[in-house]
Amino acid sequence: MPKLTPDEKQPGMTSLEPIEWSQGAIRLLDQTRLPWEEVFLELRTPQEVVQAIREMRVRGAPAIGVTAAYGMALAAGSLGKGGRASLLVSLRAASREMAAARPTAVNLRWAVERMMRAAEKVAPDGDMGASLLAEAQLVHRETLESDLRMAALGALLIQPGSTVLTHCNTGALATGGYGTALGVIRRAWEEGRVKGVVATETRPWLQGARLTTWELTRLGIPFTLIVDSAAGYLMSRGSVQCAIVGADRIAANGDVANKIGTCSLAMLARENGIPFYVAAPFSTVDMSTASGEDIPIEERPSEEVTHIRGTPTALEGTPVRNFAFDVTPSRYIGAIITDRGVVRAPYEESLRRLVGSG
Amino acid sequence: MPKLTPDEKQPGMTSLEPIEWSQGAIRLLDQTRLPWEEVFLELRTPQEVVQAIREMRVRGAPAIGVTAAYGMALAAGSLGKGGRASLLVSLRAASREMAAARPTAVNLRWAVERMMRAAEKVAPDGDMGASLLAEAQLVHRETLESDLRMAALGALLIQPGSTVLTHCNTGALATGGYGTALGVIRRAWEEGRVKGVVATETRPWLQGARLTTWELTRLGIPFTLIVDSAAGYLMSRGSVQCAIVGADRIAANGDVANKIGTCSLAMLARENGIPFYVAAPFSTVDMSTASGEDIPIEERPSEEVTHIRGTPTALEGTPVRNFAFDVTPSRYIGAIITDRGVVRAPYEESLRRLVGSG
Numbered sequence: 001m002p003k004l005t006p007d008e009k010q011p012g013m014t015s016l017e018p019i020e021w022s023q024g025a026i027r028l029l030d031q032t033r034l035p036w037e038e039v040f041l042e043l044r045t046p047q048e049v050v051q052a053i054r055e056m057r058v059r060g061a062p063a064i065g066v067t068a069a070y071g072m073a074l075a076a077g078s079l080g081k082g083g084r085a086s087l088l089v090s091l092r093a094a095s096r097e098m099a100a101a102r103p104t105a106v107n108l109r110w111a112v113e114r115m116m117r118a119a120e121k122v123a124p125d126g127d128m129g130a131s132l133l134a135e136a137q138l139v140h141r142e143t144l145e146s147d148l149r150m151a152a153l154g155a156l157l158i159q160p161g162s163t164v165l166t167h168c169n170t171g172a173l174a175t176g177g178y179g180t181a182l183g184v185i186r187r188a189w190e191e192g193r194v195k196g197v198v199a200t201e202t203r204p205w206l207q208g209a210r211l212t213t214w215e216l217t218r219l220g221i222p223f224t225l226i227v228d229s230a231a232g233y234l235m236s237r238g239s240v241q242c243a244i245v246g247a248d249r250i251a252a253n254g255d256v257a258n259k260i261g262t263c264s265l266a267m268l269a270r271e272n273g274i275p276f277y278v279a280a281p282f283s284t285v286d287m288s289t290a291s292g293e294d295i296p297i298e299e300r301p302s303e304e305v306t307h308i309r310g311t312p313t314a315l316e317g318t319p320v321r322n323f324a325f326d327v328t329p330s331r332y333i334g335a336i337i338t339d340r341g342v343v344r345a346p347y348e349e350s351l352r353r354l355v356g357s358g
Numbered sequence: 359m360p361k362l363t364p365d366e367k368q369p370g371m372t373s374l375e376p377i378e379w380s381q382g383a384i385r386l387l388d389q390t391r392l393p394w395e396e397v398f399l400e401l402r403t404p405q406e407v408v409q410a411i412r413e414m415r416v417r418g419a420p421a422i423g424v425t426a427a428y429g430m431a432l433a434a435g436s437l438g439k440g441g442r443a444s445l446l447v448s449l450r451a452a453s454r455e456m457a458a459a460r461p462t463a464v465n466l467r468w469a470v471e472r473m474m475r476a477a478e479k480v481a482p483d484g485d486m487g488a489s490l491l492a493e494a495q496l497v498h499r500e501t502l503e504s505d506l507r508m509a510a511l512g513a514l515l516i517q518p519g520s521t522v523l524t525h526c527n528t529g530a531l532a533t534g535g536y537g538t539a540l541g542v543i544r545r546a547w548e549e550g551r552v553k554g555v556v557a558t559e560t561r562p563w564l565q566g567a568r569l570t571t572w573e574l575t576r577l578g579i580p581f582t583l584i585v586d587s588a589a590g591y592l593m594s595r596g597s598v599q600c601a602i603v604g605a606d607r608i609a610a611n612g613d614v615a616n617k618i619g620t621c622s623l624a625m626l627a628r629e630n631g632i633p634f635y636v637a638a639p640f641s642t643v644d645m646s647t648a649s650g651e652d653i654p655i656e657e658r659p660s661e662e663v664t665h666i667r668g669t670p671t672a673l674e675g676t677p678v679r680n681f682a683f684d685v686t687p688s689r690y691i692g693a694i695i696t697d698r699g700v701v702r703a704p705y706e707e708s709l710r711r712l713v714g715s716g
Contacts, residue, residue, distance in 0.1 A: 035673050167587075201663065201671065203561060203585040209664070209672035217673075225678045227561040227663060229525075229586035229619025233684035236621055261587025263594055264626055271625040305559065305585060306567070311669035313559065314567040315393045315575075320583045326591035 016218065019058065019066050019176040021137065024077070026070045030057045031173055035214035046075040046094045053101040053108070056205065060174025061248045062143050062281055065107035067176070068098050069136035072115035077129035084124050091119050091128075104257055104298045104325050106249040106286045111139055144177035146281045146339035154184030154244070154279050154337035158193045162241035165198040165231060168259035169211035170246035170279070180246040180279040182215060184337060189221045197223040198240055200231060202259060204304040204322065228261050235272040243269045247280035247336075254330030254347025255292030256280075260323050266332035278328075279337040285351055292327035300324045374576065377416065377424050377534040379495065382435070384428045388415045389531055393572035404433040404452045411459040411466070414563065418532025419606045420501050420639055423465035425534070426456050427494035430473035435487035442482050449477050449486075462615055462656045462683050464607040464644045469497055502535035504639045504697035512542030512602070512637050512695040516551045520599035523556040523589060526617035527569035528604035528637070538604040538637040540573060542695060547579045555581040556598055558589060560617060562662040562680065586619050593630040601627045605638035605694075612688030612705025613650030614638075618681050624690035636686075637695040643709055650685035658682045 018029040026043040032055065033039050041057060043049050049071030052058055058067045075094035079087050095112045102108060118135040122128050158164060164185050168174075171182035179186060188194045197216055202208035209225055216223045226234065234240050243265055249257040256262065256278050269276035289295055302320035306313060314320075330347045340357050343350035376387040384401040390413065391397050399415060401407050407429030410416055416425045433452035437445050453470045460466060476493040480486050516522060522543050526532075529540035537544060546552045555574055560566035567583055574581045584592065592598050601623055607615040614620065614636050627634035647653055660678035664671060672678075688705045698715050701708035 036670070200587070201561070203559070203587060206671050209676070213672055213676050223677060225663060225672060225676050227586070227618065227680075229558070229561060229622050230679070230681055230684070232622030232625050233618065233681060234679075236625075236685075236687070260585065260591065264587050264590030264622065267590050267594075267626055267629040268622055271629055305583060308666045308671060309669050311667050312394070313564050313666060314571055314583060318567070318571050318583050319581060321588070321592075322585075323588055323591060326588070329594070
């Protein structure tokens with residue numbers, strides 16, 4: 001596993017700080033208002049954190065995890081100095097509410113559970129609030145380090161001169177660090193391997209059109225925006241050499257839950273002989289989920305499909321299926337790039353090998 | 359070839375009249391304002407017709423053909439009673455402008471050329487305006503008859519109990535008759551073969567979200583609207599048994615130019631073992647175009663991707679590739695349903711066999 005150089009640890013490298021702890025509050029860049037407005041929210045209660053996650057003001061599995069970790073610190077800080085047992089009971093209640101804010105991302109659950117374990121380790125006379133804040137800051141720092149490791153490992157998979165297609169947003173906005181799939185692209189661009197990026201707009205939430213284009217513009221990486229449905233045609237014309245996406249949950253057999261549209265892209269890549277990669281921290285891997293069939297897929301309100309930013313695109317009340325995510329069977333995935341190493345099929349074995357290596 | 363029953367010839371069957379000739383003008387349902395407003399335009403000059411086609415107030419290859427035919431009648435009517443040779447020269451100029459309004463659809467060119475041939479046959483002392491109006495009405499009537507033949511032939515390909523996925527809009531709105539792919543679905547529904555329809559929203563113009571849902575609602579056919587990128591996931595879950603789309607141009611080898619996203623759907627259908635059909639009148643087949651590589655693909659303004667109905671979805675000036683159509687290689691197409699019969703691979707031969715059978 002590559003070691004981080006001191007330079008790579010500079011948070012300045014992320015060139016934007018979508019999540020920051022500042023004076024007893026979470027300073028959160030409201031992603032629903034990008035790219036038109038850069039508005040920061042100040043979250044001071046765990047309830048506000050749950051609401052921000054549910055309303056997708058922060059999105060991207062790792063960024064949700066970091067935010068939830070700070071949210072648990074806020075919860076601990078608000079509990080006062082009661083008895084340890086009652087503090088833990090209250091904290092457990094807060095953790096359940098936090099974990100339920102979005103059902104699919106495993107990082108959310110993972111971060112909340114890690115915070116609970118940290119809470120259980122605080123000495124009876126210890127400062128629960130201070131301890132959990134320190135743990136949340138560690139989660140945040142480790143996310144950046146993990147992103148940088150994925151970027152270094154993943155960049156090597158991209159053939160020089162490639163135009164790389166990506167879906168949704170998987171950059172610094174999505175992790176609070178350097179990014180997962182977009183971090184790989186960013187590193188590969190710095191290494192001179194990437195000719196350009198094709199960003200899918202990513203209906204219904206337009207994370208590609210709004211967020212990925214915003215990040216790529218800031219990073220100076222050339223790109224083209226397309227509607228989601230154009231991916232197959234571009235691949236068939238030879239305009240794309242590689243596709244790379246993030247993940248919200250990875251099952252033990254390598255099946256990947258990610259933004260709706262991922263499964264289509266993976267199948268299209270296969271049909272066109274284009275490598276398809278997934279980049280995600282190992283915390284996204286859920287060994288207790290046997291396969292993609294066991295991953296709950298969040299369905300969201302129809303208004304997200306029948307309206308775009310308040311403008312109707314179909315008649316009110318049109319029957320809609322609005323899956324927020326889909327499941328890509330692992331047979332379509334060329335490699336999964338994690339912060340613990342790059343794994344390939346058979347995933348059941350290769351993922352299990354990494355379990356103890358954290 | 360099935361014969362039309364008298365009932366099937368009733369224009370009332372179309373349940374809407376998106377294109378009508380009325381008192382010296384084309385009465386055209388403005389499709390850019392559906393489903394929210396049912397506004398009819400009255401086009402009185404060939405220039406207005408060109409503009410309406412270019413602005414996509416009428417869209418769908420056969421409907422564009424019918425509109426252009428009436429547009430040629432308007433052109434002939436406006437020329438007065440000059441000498442036959444000079445009339446034909448003026449008419450030829452109008453036909454060129456008309457044919458250039460949209461570059462990909464072959465029906466437009468086909469309709470305009472048919473009108474020119476009719477004009478050349480008008481006797482020296484004949485009424486050019488009246489003759490071309492009669493020819494345009496014939497084009498319109500034949501379009502409805504052709505739609506009904508496709509519907510009858512195509513419905514037989516749909517297995518009872520199927521949920522059928524379709525893309526863009528290919529109903530009465532798209533032809534001025536009964537519809538192509540949606541006409542097949544409509545007939546199959548009447549025959550009790552269709553359980554429901556999955557309509558893709560069809561970015562960037564949202565013909566699926568706006569027009570197909572509007573037609574299906576009027577017809578009482580149950581449906582679900584999805585974002586384009588969800589198609590692969592629904593197919594992989596077994597939620598779709600068949601996909602059927604229209605065509606804007608079919609090359610001699612069976613390659614099909616159709617709405618952007620068609621190529622992705624065809625590849626996804628193949629990958630998931632789902633039959634993929636194309637329904638289009640034989641006038642869509644262009645035997646002078648050898649393969650899909652020879653079909654010019656219209657690229658439209660980036661604003662169609664960076665805005666939806668005036669609402670920005672990305673920053674102004676974002677680099678975009680906005681292909682209006684794509685090309686689906688014929689190897690992905692299970693059958694092409696035409697008004698002259700259903701053809702299958704090898705398409706070069708099967709299409710050629712139909713050339714003389716009109």
